[in-house]
Amino acid sequence: xxxxxxxxxxLGYQHYDGPRGGRMQAVRSLWVNxxxxxxxxxxxxxxxxxxxxxxxxxIAPPAVFLVLAAVVGSGKLSHxxxxxxxxxxxxxxxxxxxxxxLIPDRRNGVTTLYLVRPLTAFDxxxxxxxxxxxxxxxxxxxxxxxxxxxxxxxxxxxREFLQENWIDIPRFILAGVIITAFVTTIPMAVAAxxxxxxxxxxxxxxxxxxxxPMSGLLTTEWCERSVTFAVESGEIVEEAGPEECRRITGDYxxxxxxxxxxxxxxxISDMVFEDDTPDDASILVAELPxxxxxxWYGLLVIGPGALLLWRYWSMKI
Amino acid sequence: xxxxxxSQPLLEAHSLxxxxxxxxxxxxxDMHVREGITGxxxxxxxxxxxxxxxxxxxxxxxxxxxxxxxxxxxxxIAIRMRLGYMPEHDxxxxxxTASEFLSHMAQVSGIPAKHARTRxxxxxxxxxxxxxxxxxxxxxxxxxxxxxxxxxALVHDPVMVLLDEPTAGLDPGGREEMxxxxxxxxxxxxxxxxxSSHLMGDVETTCDRIIVIEGGAIIEEGAVxxxxxxxxxxxxxxxxxxxxxxxxxEARGIKTRISGGxxxxxxxxxxxxxxxxxxxAEVQARLRRLAPSRGELSDIFRRSTG
Numbered sequence: 001x002x003x004x005x006x007x008x009x010x011l012g013y014q015h016y017d018g019p020r021g022g023r024m025q026a027v028r029s030l031w032v033n034x035x036x037x038x039x040x041x042x043x044x045x046x047x048x049x050x051x052x053x054x055x056x057x058x059i060a061p062p063a064v065f066l067v068l069a070a071v072v073g074s075g076k077l078s079h080x081x082x083x084x085x086x087x088x089x090x091x092x093x094x095x096x097x098x099x100x101x102l103i104p105d106r107r108n109g110v111t112t113l114y115l116v117r118p119l120t121a122f123d124x125x126x127x128x129x130x131x132x133x134x135x136x137x138x139x140x141x142x143x144x145x146x147x148x149x150x151x152x153x154x155x156x157x158x159r160e161f162l163q164e165n166w167i168d169i170p171r172f173i174l175a176g177v178i179i180t181a182f183v184t185t186i187p188m189a190v191a192a193x194x195x196x197x198x199x200x201x202x203x204x205x206x207x208x209x210x211x212x213p214m215s216g217l218l219t220t221e222w223c224e225r226s227v228t229f230a231v232e233s234g235e236i237v238e239e240a241g242p243e244e245c246r247r248i249t250g251d252y253x254x255x256x257x258x259x260x261x262x263x264x265x266x267x268i269s270d271m272v273f274e275d276d277t278p279d280d281a282s283i284l285v286a287e288l289p290x291x292x293x294x295x296w297y298g299l300l301v302i303g304p305g306a307l308l309l310w311r312y313w314s315m316k317i
Numbered sequence: 318x319x320x321x322x323x324s325q326p327l328l329e330a331h332s333l334x335x336x337x338x339x340x341x342x343x344x345x346x347d348m349h350v351r352e353g354i355t356g357x358x359x360x361x362x363x364x365x366x367x368x369x370x371x372x373x374x375x376x377x378x379x380x381x382x383x384x385x386x387x388x389x390x391x392x393x394i395a396i397r398m399r400l401g402y403m404p405e406h407d408x409x410x411x412x413x414t415a416s417e418f419l420s421h422m423a424q425v426s427g428i429p430a431k432h433a434r435t436r437x438x439x440x441x442x443x444x445x446x447x448x449x450x451x452x453x454x455x456x457x458x459x460x461x462x463x464x465x466x467x468x469x470a471l472v473h474d475p476v477m478v479l480l481d482e483p484t485a486g487l488d489p490g491g492r493e494e495m496x497x498x499x500x501x502x503x504x505x506x507x508x509x510x511x512x513s514s515h516l517m518g519d520v521e522t523t524c525d526r527i528i529v530i531e532g533g534a535i536i537e538e539g540a541v542x543x544x545x546x547x548x549x550x551x552x553x554x555x556x557x558x559x560x561x562x563x564x565x566x567e568a569r570g571i572k573t574r575i576s577g578g579x580x581x582x583x584x585x586x587x588x589x590x591x592x593x594x595x596x597x598a599e600v601q602a603r604l605r606r607l608a609p610s611r612g613e614l615s616d617i618f619r620r621s622t623g
Contacts, residue, residue, distance in 0.1 A: 013443060013506040016436060016474035020427040023394050029424035042417065109408035113469060116373050116402040117425050118394045 026118045027127050034101050034131030054093040055139050058086050062146035069154035076154060077147050079172045080273040084266050086143060087179050088208070090136055091262060094183040095204035099191035101128045107195055111315065121312040129188055129308075136180040144172040168273075175269040182265040182301055189304030192311040208262040215260035219253040219284060221245045254287040264300050267293040325387055326351050327477050327509055328372050332381035335367050335533075342367040343533045345381065350511055350528075354503040356520030356541075357513040359530035365513035366405065368530070369479045372511075373402055386476065398427055401470035401478035401508075405485050408466060411455035415441055415465050418454065419472050426473035433472075440468040443506075444498060460491035467498060477509040478502070484519055496523050553580040553593065554606035565596035579606075 021028075035041075040048035065077045105111045114124050148168065155161035186207075191200040226241035247253040258264070260281065267285045270278060271293070278286065285293050328350035335343040343364045357365045370376045371383045374390035374397065383390060390396045410418060419437035424430055441450045444464040449457070454465060463483065470478045483499060484492040500523050503510045514520050520527055521541065528538040537544075555562055563573050563580055569592040574581050584590065597604055 014439065015507075016428065016432070018432045019429055020398060020473075021429060022398065022427050025427045025429065026425045029421065029430070033421055043412065104410060104412070108410050109404065109406050110410050112404050112406075113402070113408050113422065114425060115375060116397060116400070117422075117473075118397050118427055119425065120392065120394070 023118045023123065027123050030114070030119065030124065030127040031131045034128045035135060037101055038097055038132050038135045050093070050096060051135075054089065054097075058089055058093075058139050059143050059146065061085065062143045062150060066146050066150035066153065069150040072154075074154050076151055078273070079144055079147055079168055079175070080266075080270055082143060082147050083140070083172075083175055083179055083269045086140060087183065087266055087269075088262060090140065090179065090183045091187075091208060092205065094132070094136065094187045095201045096197075098132055098184060098187035099194075099197040099200040101132060102188060102191045103195060103197050103200065111312075115315075121315065122309060125188075125309055125312050129184060129305075132188070133180050133184045136184060137176055140176045140180060141173065144176065148172075171272050175272045178268050178272070178297070179265040182297065185301050185305045185308070189308040189311075192308050211259050211261045212263075215257055215263075215281075218249045218256040218259065219247055219281065221247050221280070254284040257281050257284040258293065258296050261300065264293070264297045268297050327386060328511065329384045330368070330371075330381065333368070333371060333378055333383050334380040335364075335371060335376060336379045341533050343371070346530075346533070346535055348528060348535060348538070350509075351526075352509050353525040354499070354510040354512060354523060356524035356527045357511060357530060358515070358517065358520045358527055359513075360515050363515075363530045364533040365515075365530055366481055367533075369402070369481055369511070369513060373397070373400060373479065398473065399476045401473065401475035403466045403470040403478065403480045403483055405482040407462075408469075409454045409462055412453065414451050414453055415446055415457070415468075416450040418465065419468055422469045423472045428473055436472050436474070437468075440472045441465075443471075443501075444468045445494075459486050460488075460494065463487060463491070463495055464498065467495070467502070471502065471506075471508065475508065477511065480510060480512045482514055483512060484514065484516065492519075499523050549584045550609070551582050551584060551593070552576075552606060552608045553582065553597075553604070554578070555580070555597070556603040556605055558600050558602040561600040562596060562602050565599050566593065569596055571596075 037043070039051045062077065062082060065075065069075050105114070111124070115121065119127075148162075148165075151165070152158040152161050187200065187204045190203050191197070194200050194203070223243050223245040225243045228239045228241060230237045230239060249256045263281060267282065270282050270285075271290060326349040328348065330346050330348040333343055333346040333348070334341075346364075346368065348368070357368065359365050367376065371378055372385050372390055374385075374393050377391050385393075385396050386399060388396055390400075413421075416434075416437055419440055420430075420433045423433035423436045428436060438447075438450070441447055444467055446461060446464055446468070449461065454462065457465065463486075467480070467483065470480070480499065484495050487495055496519060499510065499512060502508050503523075512520065512523060524541055526538065526540050527544055529536045553562065559580060566573050566580070566582060569589075571582050571584070571589060571592060582589075582593070593607065
């Protein structure tokens with residue numbers, strides 16, 4: 001019987017002469033790494049809990065609606081209302097997860113290694129930012145697709161419903177980009193200026209927690225009815241006067257409603273959907289020229305975005 | 318991008334100057350780094366790291382110019398694909414395995430995913446971390462982390478790698494292992510290296526050429542052999558009257574210092590050996606040893622930097 005024989009050779013160091021992708025390859029691989037980090041892929045179970053939980057919370061309402069629509073065959077959920085309800089959840093998700101993409105790199109000194117590779121500071125920020133935006137957008141759009149399917153099933157004729165409401169599809173895509181760009185940029189900009197993830201998350205949440213009631217207090221309409229008392233036939237009779245409503249900021253309330261920073265993207269979303277069931281805040285914003293809420297939204301996205309870029313552009317490594 | 322020729326230095330600096338506000342980090346530096354292993358020797362704050370960052374294109378010179386492989390490096394993406402860098406500070410994500418990290422770094426350097434995994438495995442084998450490559454970096458010792466730092470600098474097969482204090486934080490055993498790896502990288506792998514260190518021993522035992530930097534200026538440069546030949550250090554051991562011997566030598570213009578109980582002198586002329594003989598005879602000291610020392614970089618460094 002012949003015996004198999006073999007030898008092991010140490011080939012030593014081999015130079016690499018295969019393909020090199022350059023800058024685009026570098027950006028793409030950083031984007032993939034960021035996407036995986038956002039959803040917790042390649043990490044322990046703990047890193048997956050929040051993305052999974054948040055996705056479930058965002059998707060659960062339209063999923064339940066879809067099931068009910070399929071079974072009962074009635075009901076309607078507005079695309080604008082879905083964004084109104086989920087934008088705050090997305091913001092919470094972003095406040096906690098987005099810092100994960102920037103802070104560990106700076107704290108561990110890995111940013112230096114990225115910036116000596118074929119990447120600019122802009123490439124680095126853009127790859128991190130766009131990967132998170134993609135995850136947030138996928139979650140919201142999936143929810144909107146469920147809403148659309150639910151509404152179709154609840155309609156008498158699903159095909160007719162879709163033919164009549166197809167315009168909602170580009171609308172919810174556009175509004176989705178507007179909302180996710182907002183919820184991605186602000187937490188990332190905050191994360192660029194702190195070494196602690198908890199601080200970044202707490203700051204973002206605090207900003208939204210504080211500005212919402214502050215705006216509400218300044219813009220809520222307070223109504224009161226005057227009461228007069230008269231004595232008739234020896235008895236005191238109470239007479240209610242006309243109800244008078246006013247806001248403590250008066251005519252300026254429509255401006256103070258913009259203080260609610262978390263609502264900035266939903267004002268634009270309402271415009272996109274031409275929402276015909278506006279709430280009190282939306283009614284006030286509608287009194288302003290449309291350019292005002294758009295400019296306010298732009299400022300809240302472009303301002304922090306510029307700060308984020310500047311921070312990395314000027315980083316001393 | 319054309320590769321460097323023998324006559325073309327890999328790194329060049331002409332009147333290179335870098336200021337941080339009022340602080341002068343580098344001043345009017347001229348430097349030519351050719352193939353092989355070059356040591357950048359200087360104390361902390363001498364400007365070594367600043368010089369490296371200028372060559373890496375991370376900083377813009379205040380004045381003068383730096384070129385790498387014949388091109389200006391500042392924000393030059395093409396140059397970065399051909400350079401490797403091992404920073405002095407921590408730069409590893411502790412939540413990743415070494416294998417994942419190196420593969421990712423290879424991809425971020427422009428190497429496609431399939432090849433990147435192979436390169437990562439190869440590099441970890443070369444730095445002696447083959448068995449531990451699937452462990453999280455947070456579980457690594459300082460020495461192992463330094464090896465991962467070296468591996469990430471080499472994973473995209475650069476023309477030249479810049480190592481900033483590669484032995485920082487290592488114990489003597491780890492330091493020697495790291496220096497062996499650096500030597501192997503330069504000699505066996507054929508990768509050009511610039512190594513910065515404040516430790517004379519690191520550059521003396523590893524490098525072909527040395528550039529001594531102090532206070533942001535180049536003090537001396539040349540081959541290691543030139544540095545060591547230049548030094549004419551003698552050790553003088555006497556049984557008694559050491560202080561009188563020192564006084565007699567100093568009176569003859571020979572500067573002395575004490576090292577390990579020996580009187581150490583540096584001679585600049587052969588006739589000064591006669592002066593030593595005369596000084597010993599004058600004080601009638603009993604000579605036990607008069608031995609030339611192999612030149613040491615520490616001597617050169619001390620002389621150069623005053």
